[in-house]
Amino acid sequence: MGTSDTPRGMERSSTDLESTPVKGIVRTPPAAPPRRLRQVLALDDFEIAARRHLPRPIFGYVSGASETNASLRDNRSAFGEFGFVPRVLVDVSKRTQKVELLGRSYAAPFGIAPMGISALSAYRGDLVLARAAGQANIPMVMSGSSLIRLEEVSEANPAAWFQAYLPGEPDRILGLLERVERAGFGTLVLTVDTAVLANRENNVRSGFSTPLRPSLRLAWDGMTRPNWTLNTFLRTLLKHGMPHFENSYATRGAPILAKSVMRDFGAKDHLNWSHLELIRERWKGRLVLKGIMAKEDACIARDSGVDGIVVSNHGGRQLDGAVSPLRVLPAIADAVGDSIPVMMDGGVRRGSDVLKAIALGAKFVFVGRPFVYAAAIGGEAGVSHAINILSTEVSRNMGLLGVNALRDLNPDRLLRLRDSSGGPT
């Protein structure tokens, strides 16, 4: 064992990302990361590298949240309020992080959250995320606010999920559903925490908008990030033309760079549970609601026939001041019981965070920003490296905690350390 305190066996069994192959995808064992990724030891390291690589407005768009960033901060700090109570001398040699979710077996208890405009941060971003997720057998949720046609992503990874923001009018809702179904997606995620547009002051401050408006400042932002400008932006323009919003509706939307074109956000503030009824009637695949924070809504969702929910405050990007999903997770898990899987996202950065969320009632978690940073700086290899880091942490921490299966986790494995004011409870 040398000087390392790593238990025998863990040096090689860094991850257990094996199991069910995704149809149409040849699985290979994770290769050693390319040289430029070797200094990336934790998910947070991707952010440091991405800040140097991405133009200021684009990095600001990904990293930022709304108004004062209070929810963004709370998403992280809530995890720090719990510590583990490990058990020892448990035979953990056969531990597994495999999860059964919505009728499928996944290799790890985390997936890639839907993130809009990923193809602006990374060359062919959505495809890169989809392929790496398919290779690792974890779910990737493709955002509806994306710049690559959903049909292409479904072809690259037939197991990918599709996330939609509901168009305001029933005929547009049905048109979109038909297209998503025709492309072969089996799981539809409806994001329901966007009744009105959020106040993203940080975007205004950093010069980000959709579409981006050509300006001297934007040109300067690009010139100071030549690697991104050449290998992401110009490469995209040359090979694929100007990216457009492709998947908000059944038809093509606005370009990503334009002097005066307006993006069609459409009014959505009238949407309500009756629209969900319409969708549940029409969509025969698995249906997941994302953005649930109240246990009352979780129960209505369950009673409306959805197949799963994601407890989420949109990474702090909608209502500033919304509490961290981790804080409401136990009450929601309690309220819906085993009837439908409760998933969560927001601030998950470590394997220990994944395990805490599961101990507090989550069946599964999603991770957002780090995967887009990984795609930006390392393409598909970067995303695979990120998946591998997180999965390795989950496996190691399960061993150190003394659990063999995720179902063995419960709130008794945690101790509340302090409340949000930082004082002891």
Ligand SMILES: Cc1cc2nc3c(=O)[nH]c(=O)nc-3n(C[C@H](O)[C@H](O)[C@H](O)COP(=O)(O)O)c2cc1C
């Ligand atoms: C750049 C970016 C774009 C996002 N776009 C979408 C989106 O199109 N649809 C959606 O449901 N959520 C979107 N989200 C929210 C994520 O799905 C997820 O809820 C959040 O990022 C999780 O928090 P984390 O980044 O701390 O892991 C976006 C988040 C980011 C960072």
